[in-house]
Amino acid sequence: MHHGTDNRPATLLAMAPGIAERLLGDAQRGHLARIARTxxxxxxxxxxxxxxxxxxxxxEVLLTCWGATPLTPEILERAPRLRAVVHAAGSVKHHITPACWERGLLVSSAAGANALPVAEYTLAAILFAGKQVLPAAHHYRALRGTDHDWRTELASSGNYRRTVGLVGASRIGRRVIELLRPFDVTTLLYDPYVTDTEAAGLSVQKAELADLCxxxxxxxxxxxxxxxxDGMIGAAQLAAMPDGSTLINTSRGSLVDEAALLAELRTGRLHAVLDVTEPEVPPATSEFYTLPNVLLTPHMAGSFGNELHRMADHALSELERYAAGLPFTEPVRPDALEHSA
Structure with a gap:
């Protein structure tokens, strides 16, 4: 088909059913129509x-999101004009194959946009943990108006000069570091790939994992x-954590030895905020549902609701850059995938 002087890139949306409707609001649909033929x-x-x-x-471009078909050699063969894949979500590991790199496709991801809500959730969890909000709320509810000495109960609470330990200077980890800057906390970082110079630039203290815990x-x-x-937060790391401290996991359930964590949680010694578990939905019999010192959420720290529009807006600005012959702001490179989510 002949398009005359219309040089907007031909773009196909590829994602699981039900996602495009939530990803693209009216503003995003209008933007897409202006910058691409689709x-x-x-x-x-x-x-x-x-x-x-x-x-x-x-x-020429695939605009992808969750549940996109893996781009196997067979699929790429049927897409002779394909030059770029713009992913409106975080990880591209599910659909970008070695064949894509062999073909020389340009790939962009919205991992930066998806990192923001995860970091916001984490900041809220850190501040609530320091303030002992959840245990106080549970106890207040149980007391039903009975007189109680809260100053004594909450004597160890508060976020003034608290020490926060972050495991991994990932994109999300770095965003959490930024969000913690205004607070009176000391931030420790364990990440074997971060140099002392980098850590100083981030205003965090490097620490070994045992020391951090x-x-x-x-x-x-x-x-x-x-x-x-896998299981990097195990029995030894959990045992090292001080009484009353909190473990927050928004990454993947497999990073924590859950049997060891449950053993600590049953005693009431530690608290946990878990947005991810292994398996992803715990079985109905799991104690994660019933332990009072656990805040369990349904893998919701990443983009949900109106936050999908942030990823869409990012992807559309990348598509616009591609159409203008500019490089992506968030290119995905094959060598970086080994050390990223």
């Missing part, structure tokens, strides 16, 4: 399906899911 009603839920074959053959009253995990991070 049928916004056509969302390829499965790039193998024949009804998407002609759009795939024409596409022993010194921090809140430990928050932001490392990627890799074979070497």
């Amino acid at each position: 049928d916004p009603r056509l969302v390829a839920h499965d790039l193998h399906a024949p009804e998407f074959a002609s759009a795939l053959a024409e596409a 022993a010194r921090a009253s809140v430990v928050s995990v932001h490392a990627p899911q890799l074979p070497e991070t």
